[in-house]
Amino acid sequence: MTVSPHHFDNKCIEIQQRANAMKLLALDAATTACSVACWSGSSIIARREQFEGRRQAEVLMPMVETVMGEANLAYASLDLIVVTNGPGSFTGVRIGLATARGLALASNVPLAGITTLEALAAAPGPDERQGRMILATLDARRDQLYGQYFQ
DSSP: OOOOHHHHHHHHHHHHHHHTTOEEEEEEOSSSSEEEEEEETTEEEEEEEEOOSSOHHHHHHHHHHHHHHHHTOOGGGOSEEEEEOOSSOHHHHHHHHHHHHHHHHHHTOOEEEEOHHHHHHTSSOHHHHTTOOEEEEEEEETTEEEEEEEO
């Protein structure tokens, strides 16, 4: 499935407008790194990253608990849980999805997915992206890359 640059920009704007009033928990375990962040209002209020290889199953939930504690948020107070849904490591994607789904069901909080490439492309701020194409790439192993252009 190809997402047009226009669709991506509109999606980013829509998410940003809605997120300005929301409390979000974001998880990524799709690569060999794990990251968790809490967003409230218009900024990240707590985050953690670990680059420990294939240990997502061991480190993801403790990271979530740490970030939620630092953000001083209860799971039920979240408006949305967001998780990357690939491309990436087969096991990492499933660990991230299962963790996010379990948290969403237990907390009665909506769950949304974003591709790993969309997450990478959204890293530069809107001012940095303005008028520029972004090529988000991810190692697909065996001398191949996953890649997608965004505007």
